[in-house]
Amino acid sequence: MLRGFFFAHVASIALAARQNLKVEATSSVANVMDKISGLLEAHGANSEVLANLKLLTSQRITPGATGSLNEILTRVIGEIEADVESKIKTGHADTQKAINDRIADLQSATSQAVDRKSEADATDKAWSDCVRAEKAARVAVEEAEAALAQSRSNVIEPCQLQDDRAPYEWTPRAEQLKFVCDISQHGNCDEQMKNYRSQIGNMMGALRSDVSAKVASYTEAKQACDAAKADSVEKQDARDAALAAWEGQRRECLQKHEPRQVAMCLFGVSLQGKCGKFEAYRTLMAQIDEVKGGEYSHPDRVAEWKTTALTKCLLSKVVEGADVNEATLSACEQSVNFAYDVGVLDRKSQLFAELTSADKFTCAEQTITFTGETWEVPEGESPDSSEYIQKAFAPEVSLADGTPPFGFCKGGDQGGKDIEPEVQTTRVACEWVKHGTHRDCKMTRRGTCYGKVKYGHGDKWTDWREIFGDFDCSNQEFGDPNHGQAKECICEEEVEVAAEHKCWENGFRWRPLNMAGAGRTVSDTVKGCQERCASTTGCKHFSFWHDGGCHLQDGGAHRDEHHAVSGPPSCV
Numbered sequence: 001m002l003r004g005f006f007f008a009h010v011a012s013i014a015l016a017a018r019q020n021l022k023v024e025a026t027s028s029v030a031n032v033m034d035k036i037s038g039l040l041e042a043h044g045a046n047s048e049v050l051a052n053l054k055l056l057t058s059q060r061i062t063p064g065a066t067g068s069l070n071e072i073l074t075r076v077i078g079e080i081e082a083d084v085e086s087k088i089k090t091g092h093a094d095t096q097k098a099i100n101d102r103i104a105d106l107q108s109a110t111s112q113a114v115d116r117k118s119e120a121d122a123t124d125k126a127w128s129d130c131v132r133a134e135k136a137a138r139v140a141v142e143e144a145e146a147a148l149a150q151s152r153s154n155v156i157e158p159c160q161l162q163d164d165r166a167p168y169e170w171t172p173r174a175e176q177l178k179f180v181c182d183i184s185q186h187g188n189c190d191e192q193m194k195n196y197r198s199q200i201g202n203m204m205g206a207l208r209s210d211v212s213a214k215v216a217s218y219t220e221a222k223q224a225c226d227a228a229k230a231d232s233v234e235k236q237d238a239r240d241a242a243l244a245a246w247e248g249q250r251r252e253c254l255q256k257h258e259p260r261q262v263a264m265c266l267f268g269v270s271l272q273g274k275c276g277k278f279e280a281y282r283t284l285m286a287q288i289d290e291v292k293g294g295e296y297s298h299p300d301r302v303a304e305w306k307t308t309a310l311t312k313c314l315l316s317k318v319v320e321g322a323d324v325n326e327a328t329l330s331a332c333e334q335s336v337n338f339a340y341d342v343g344v345l346d347r348k349s350q351l352f353a354e355l356t357s358a359d360k361f362t363c364a365e366q367t368i369t370f371t372g373e374t375w376e377v378p379e380g381e382s383p384d385s386s387e388y389i390q391k392a393f394a395p396e397v398s399l400a401d402g403t404p405p406f407g408f409c410k411g412g413d414q415g416g417k418d419i420e421p422e423v424q425t426t427r428v429a430c431e432w433v434k435h436g437t438h439r440d441c442k443m444t445r446r447g448t449c450y451g452k453v454k455y456g457h458g459d460k461w462t463d464w465r466e467i468f469g470d471f472d473c474s475n476q477e478f479g480d481p482n483h484g485q486a487k488e489c490i491c492e493e494e495v496e497v498a499a500e501h502k503c504w505e506n507g508f509r510w511r512p513l514n515m516a517g518a519g520r521t522v523s524d525t526v527k528g529c530q531e532r533c534a535s536t537t538g539c540k541h542f543s544f545w546h547d548g549g550c551h552l553q554d555g556g557a558h559r560d561e562h563h564a565v566s567g568p569p570s571c572v
Contacts, residue, residue, distance in 0.1 A: 095301075310329070422494065437485050448525075508561055513551050521550045534569040
């Protein structure tokens with residue numbers, strides 16, 4: 001790498017000195033160079049280097065010039081130290097810097113990949129747990145429906161018995177009502193009348209007793225019927241509540257599915273980036289180890305240093321009066337120490353091993369495991385709980401930069417190849433509602449985007465920034481790209497993702513502010529407020545403020561402009 005430079009300096013020194021050399025110096029310099037070249041070549045030095053040395057030396061010395069041999073050799077030694085050796089040391093330092101830069105890049109990319117993997121694991125677990133709860137909710141619906149069917153069946157017998165016991169009829173026997181007396185006999189009719197009254201009284205007593213027994217029997221049947229009907233109503237309410245809970249859980253899981261997939265794809269892209277840095281480091285190591293290589297070749301640099309150092313040492317020995325021979329060379333070889341004089345490359349091997357361990361990704365992965373499971377989720381309004389099927393999940397990963405990391409990352413049965421997801425760009429938030437410098441911006445500062453956002457106005461914008469969820473459209477969040485101007489936030493996201501919150505309206509609220517029995521609560525996100533509405537009976541609208549205030553409204557509410565975000569209980 002530097003041998004041409006070295007010999008150019010040797011030649012230039014000889015040329016500069018040619019006006020002052022003695023005739024004897026001319027032949028002496030040539031002899032010295034011949035001896036050094038011959039000796040070093042015999043010990044394996046690069047013959048090309050030595051040939052160039054002899055040629056350049058002979059060409060640059062003018063015959064018949066006067067001057068001191070030691071002066072010339074001393075100046076050559078100085079040039080070697082000042083220029084040639086310094087270039088070798090600079091090359092070594094540049095190589096070390098390249099190693100440091102590559103390992104720093106790998107470390108940063110690894111950290112990002114590990115963080116993105118944790119995020120993907122969390123969203124995968126959240127969705128998987130959600131679907132598990134959805135299946136359990138569907139089981140609860142089936143159990144509630146079975147209980148309702150049994151309860152309705154239990155109504156038939158007691159209510160039929162009530163109907164059967166409702167009619168009552170009593171008919172006295174005719175002989176019991178017949179009255180006979182002999183008027184001819186004094187007092188006979190009075191006595192018979194007394195007996196008749198007693199007979200009628202006994203008959204009425206028996207009737208009253210029988211009626212009481214029948215009423216008690218009817219009441220018992222009615223109570224059993226009423227209890228069965230009440231149980232049926234209760235079971236109907238329980239079934240309706242179970243169905244509403246399942247529907248709410250299903251909506252929640254649908255909302256969690258897309259962020260899960262996005263997080264996995266973002267991790268995949270980060271892993272590809274990490275593996276690109278991994279390959280850059282390995283390429284550099286190969287360049288460092290290559291013999292007769294490029295600027296980073298360590299063996300070439302060591303050889304150049306050895307040739308340079310031995311040449312300088314032998315020249316110094318000649319100046320000191322020594323001969324160029326094996327003994328002198330042996331003494332010089334003892335003094336050459338590249339590691340001491342130049343340094344030892346720290347290849348960061350231990351750190352590289354740590355950054356490519358299994359828990360930080362080896363870049364040899366063929367599949368990736370998140371929670372290790374996924375779900376087949378049934379469609380339709382009334383699926384069987386048995387249709388929720390849990391399966392092992394370890395998708396194949398592509399580590400090549402510019403390819404979809406997973407088959408599901410760019411949509412459809414084609415595995416995402418040659419398919420770009422449709423995206424849309426929309427205004428989602430305003431820094432100041434109806435500010436004097438931006439009066440048509442009527443939205444709140446609270447925006448929602450599952451993609452990327454830029455902040456600004458006109459032709460002055462921040463760079464695009466990844467946002468997944470709610471955010472604050474403000475200087476504090478993005479910095480100020482346009483001082484004195486009210487800014488807005490623009491979201492670019494996939495159309496399919498945007499559909500999940502397409503029903504939200506930024507810049508509107510519903511009044512009256514609170515439906516009966518539901519006051520203000522605080523939610524971290526618009527979605528959280530919407531989910532509260534979805535789980536509240538009778539809620540038809542929600543209104544959310546950027547300070548987290550969440551209010552619910554029923555079907556009687558009306559909509560008006562305001563610095564809030566509003567919508568129905570579900571966008572599905």
